[in-house]
Amino acid sequence: MDNKELSGGIKRRAAELGFNICGITGARELTEYGERLRAWLDAGMNDRMGYLARDIDKRTDPGKLFGDARSLVVAGLSYYTGLKQKDPEAPRLSRYTYGTDYHDVIPLKLTILLEWIQSVRPGTEGRAFCDSSPITEKPWGREAGLGWQGRHSILINREIGSFFFIGILILNTGLEYDSPCTEDHCGNCRQCIDACPTGAINDNRTIDARKCIANLTIENRGPVPEEFIPKLGGRIYGCDRCQEVCPWNRDLKLPVTPEFEIDGEIAGMSLGDWRNLSPERFSRLFSMTSMRRISYEKFMSNIEAAIKSVQL
Ligand code: SF4
Ligand code: SF4
Structure with missing residues (x-):
């Protein structure tokens, strides 16, 4: 199976696993993101999230997390639901808290995807991440063509909006890559x-x-x-x-x-x-x-x- 066929197969398999969107990009160091992150941290905007200031190199360079990194499969899984709490006077939960912890759901799906990739391309190794490691999901989502970062900083996809989690599978194999999303569809909206x-x-x-x-x-x-x-x-x-x-x-x-x-x-x-x-x-x-x-x-x-x- 060549890179083009395998990339198409990965996206089909991701859809079967429930992912709403999936893009693929090559591994590289995101130097431009590192600069933005440092400026944000220097301004103290991370509050008490001191962990964000650690391992900046791993946040921006997948090769620092997984030595043989060549490709990143970036997949989005919607958590959108209508508002479901019945008592209008009850304190409100954010939608993403509904249901099973995404830290469990998404890595499991990515591991199943990795096993499928290994079955069609033996020797492939990979690691799955979802909000549990230094890797930073939003810029990689943009690199993989999933969407743009809106003014609220969250990734937006034209088809499924922004209520989605992002999972990343780093692989040691080459694939066919999507174009990064370079457009900004916020326009004049604020x-x-x-x-x-x-x-x-x-x-x-x-x-x-x-x-x-x-x-x-x-x-x-x-x-x-x-x-x-x-x-x-x-x-x-x-x-x-x-x-x-x-x-x-x-x-x-x-x-x-x-x-x-x-x-x-x-x-x-x-x-x-x-x-x-x-x-x-x-x-x-x-x-x-x-x-x-x-x-x-x-x-x-x-x-x-x-x-x-x-x-x-
Ligand atoms: S489209 Fe408007 S509301 Fe949505 S992220 Fe952009 S500026 Fe914000
Ligand atoms: S940035 Fe968004 S999530 Fe944070 S307080 Fe404002 S509206 Fe709420």
Whole structure:
């Protein structure tokens, strides 16, 4: 099987595994991204995410993560669903938290894809990544032609919008490569910047994590700072506001990825259920979701802050 046939086969197999989009690019060092990242870090915009300042070379050079890196398969899996929480007064979850933790779902699919590649091209080696290593997904998504980084910094694809996870498979074999996405389809739009409750979106397509609700409710392990509580709008884990207002996410007609369907019990939780969530119920309901990343104490503190935010 030559590179062209194998590349076509990889995309077909990725689609069978449920990925909505898939592109392929050659491995190289993303020097231009490294410079942007350093400037962002120097400005302190990573807040307490000190890990982002480590291993910058691995973030920008796949060869530093996987010695024989020659190609990257970059695949997107939609987590889009309509809003599913039934009680309108209940604190709100970000859509990407619905269902099974994507850190488990995507590497498994990529491993199955790798096994298929190895069956048709013996000797191929690879490593799968999804938000679990230094590699930076968004610039590689652009390199593989999946889309462009919108003003809110998130990758947007013309067909499926921006509510998708990105997984990367680094391979030691050559393939046929897609053209990078060099176009910017934001045009004059600034809706995400205008709608952000905390003014966290910079003018250069980066986010100031010190102000971003997604960071303040997840990565920042302390309580949400008092000055941001009135801006939470009832959110307890993550924030979708900048994506919700984006015209590229309007009228999405995508099948819901079954793994990311919300659990019926979580969807039905009332305001009182959230307020009285016990450690045991927290553990039972969320141990398979991406919300297991934060402690029960942080979660309860977020719930309190979210409830307060809609009462102010
Ligand atoms: S996730 Fe929310 S707080 Fe963060 S940049 Fe987007 S709209 Fe602003
Ligand atoms: S809301 Fe407008 S500016 Fe923001 S990412 Fe979408 S298209 Fe771009």
